[in-house]
Amino acid sequence: MFKMMMCKEATHLMSKRLDVPLTFQEKLSLKVHLAMCSYCTQCNQQFSLLHETGKQYEKLIERDIVTLSSGSGDSR
Numbered sequence: 001m002f003k004m005m006m007c008k009e010a011t012h013l014m015s016k017r018l019d020v021p022l023t024f025q026e027k028l029s030l031k032v033h034l035a036m037c038s039y040c041t042q043c044n045q046q047f048s049l050l051h052e053t054g055k056q057y058e059k060l061i062e063r064d065i066v067t068l069s070s071g072s073g074d075s076r
């Protein structure tokens with residue numbers, strides 16, 4: 001039988017999932033909680049959105065660094 005997970009735990013798992021893969025048990029409890037909790041479902045969407053934005057932002061920064069290092073050679 002499942003122990004009802006609290007929203008705090010659920011959000012913790014959501015943010016943890018962005019860094020490390022969850023165990024089967026964790027994934028399952030998160031899924032069960034999301035099925036019952038509309039607040040965390042919204043939260044979960046925000047997290048995935050944030051994660052996508054973060055990845056795009058990292059790419060932008062990388063491009064900026066390349067642009068900067070190739071363009072600032074001759075000016076002092």
Ligand SMILES: [Zn+2]
Pocket residue numbers: 006007008010033037038039040
């Ligand atoms: Zn919740």
